[in-house]
Amino acid sequence: MTFRTRFAPSPTGPLHLGHAYSAMLAHDMARAKGGEFLLRIEDIDQSRARPEWEALIKEDLAWLGLAWDGPVMRQSDRMAAYDAALDTLWAHGLLYPCTCSRRDIAQAMSAPQEGAAPALGPDGPVYPGTCRNLRPAPGSPRPKDQHLRLDMKAALAALSGTIIFEETGPSHLGRHAPDAGQFLTRIGDVVLARRDFSTSYHLSVVIDDAAQGITHVLRGEDLFEATPIHVLLQALLGLPTPVYHHHRLIRDDAGKRLAKRDDARAIRSYRAAGLSAEDIRALVDL
Ligand code: GLU
Secondary structure, eight states, X not given: OOOEEEEOXXXXXXXXXXXXXXXXXXXXXXXXTXXXXXXXXXXXXXXXXXXXXXXXXXXXXXXXXXXXXXXOEEGGGOHHHHHHHHHHHHHTTOEEEEOOOHHHHHHHHHSOOSSSOOXXXXXXXXXXXXXXXXXXXXXXXXXXXXXXXXXXXXXXXXXXXXOOEEEOSGGGOEEEXXXXXXXXXXXXXOXXXXXXXXXXXXXXXXXXXXXXXXXXXXXXXXXXXXXXXXXXXXXXHTOOOOEEEEEOOOBOTTSOBOOTTOGGGBHHHHHXXXXXXXXXXXXXTO
């Protein structure tokens, strides 16, 4: 199988050193293996995505000497595919609408309850389940104007095998088999379709990695905790599971991970200051 990886930026700000590191690592690995390096623009949040940022991302990548293979995939063109996957999950009774605001969730969690305090999952506090038992009758049409959450317990019951993925990144090297306890207590009923844009990062990334035939997902370590959600969705939707490689994060001098608003470390600022692509590689120890 040809090695195929991707760089999947969101066009919501300029690329910074951390993005450049991720893109260069993926590109170099693809080239070293005689494989392919694809580009995907993750612009499902149309309230934050801007064509100017997408144009700058492409310009920065070209300046870094990173040529991508094949056509660029843009997630805003892919809504029909996300819709179809939501239809499948809905038809199997694995989704339910949720009308809770962040405040409702915080309140439900601060109410006195038995047992340990709810954990913090990849998307924030693990959902306390308020709307889980209020779902419409089986066979009802899928609501399009509300959050849709995955019923994690039902999802785990619908699976035939175990969830397994292989990680080649240094911090979590090896095979991982998250168990039901981890899914229920540390992840919970995640949102798969948001009220405002009818999909979610988790759903779109899984469908598009499969559609682009990605064999190796390279991305920052901050997304490692979300990977079990992705592997679970692949199992539910009958999609292949790629190998995962989560790389170290590039941090600023104070040890904080870089943010889009940190313009001093934006690639365009280094370009304007007269640095070269080689200088950028040296800055991130590549
Ligand atoms: N769009 C995500 C980001 O910019 C990357 C997601 C991924 O690589 O899975 O952080």
